[in-house]
Amino acid sequence: MSDDEDDDVFQIPLQVPVGGALDNLEFPSDISWTTFRVMVSNQMDIPESKLDIAYKLSIEPKGDLPHCLRTAKHLLQLITTANQHLSGAIKSRSKKPFSVIIVDKSPKDTGKKSGNKGPNSKVSGVLLEPAEMCIELEWILQTLKRKKEDSDDNDDEENGDSESTFLSNGKIVSALELKYRCDEHSQKQCWVMRNGVHRQLTKANLALWALMIVRLPS
Numbered sequence: 001m002s003d004d005e006d007d008d009v010f011q012i013p014l015q016v017p018v019g020g021a022l023d024n025l026e027f028p029s030d031i032s033w034t035t036f037r038v039m040v041s042n043q044m045d046i047p048e049s050k051l052d053i054a055y056k057l058s059i060e061p062k063g064d065l066p067h068c069l070r071t072a073k074h075l076l077q078l079i080t081t082a083n084q085h086l087s088g089a090i091k092s093r094s095k096k097p098f099s100v101i102i103v104d105k106s107p108k109d110t111g112k113k114s115g116n117k118g119p120n121s122k123v124s125g126v127l128l129e130p131a132e133m134c135i136e137l138e139w140i141l142q143t144l145k146r147k148k149e150d151s152d153d154n155d156d157e158e159n160g161d162s163e164s165t166f167l168s169n170g171k172i173v174s175a176l177e178l179k180y181r182c183d184e185h186s187q188k189q190c191w192v193m194r195n196g197v198h199r200q201l202t203k204a205n206l207a208l209w210a211l212m213i214v215r216l217p218s
Contacts, residue, residue, distance in 0.1 A: 012082045013099035016043045033072035052105040059094035066103040172210035
């Protein structure tokens with residue numbers, strides 16, 4: 001790299017969220033997209049594969065939405081904007097020193113647990129809608145019916161009982177364990193969120209879910 005090219009490279013102030021606070025860093029304007037992501041993920045102690053970030057400028061109003069930072073093109077736009085402000089090409093009304101503030105967009109796991117609170121119930125971070133539970137109930141009923149028909153074809157007297165006699169908590173739990181068995185986590189039970197994150201279902205989770213299904217109005 002020539003001396004002229006070295007002179008064109010400038011440092012951009014960066015603030016990265018770390019443990020609820022902001023850590024002050026700098027990065028060169030010629031940084032690559034991959035290197036930038038690795039640098040930020042290491043600082044935030046988040047695996048690079050799970051990094052989901054945006055950014056704001058310190059001179060922008062607090063109420064402004066953050067800017068996307070998911071591609072190399074977004075990073076290039078950030079660097080161009082930073083160059084315009086740092087070089088004085090764009091005059092800002094703000095008296096704050098210019099810096100880029102990283103915004104963490106990764107899903108937050110609060111770890112809170114709650115029981116049945118009206119229309120929705122939360123089981124270890126898993127939101128259960130009544131409609132979802134009805135779908136599970138229908139699936140479980142069909143599964144248990146097939147198992148009962150297969151095992152009791154020759155026992156007509158016992159098969160004369162109503163559905164409620166075989167729709168027990170234990171059998172519902174067994175059916176849920178079968179349905180939510182996860183190949184990615186050693187055959188444990190997982191609920192896959194819409195964003196692809198796996199939430200492990202414990203025995204207590206499944207038992208509570210089964211109890212709510214049994215208590216659904218017929």
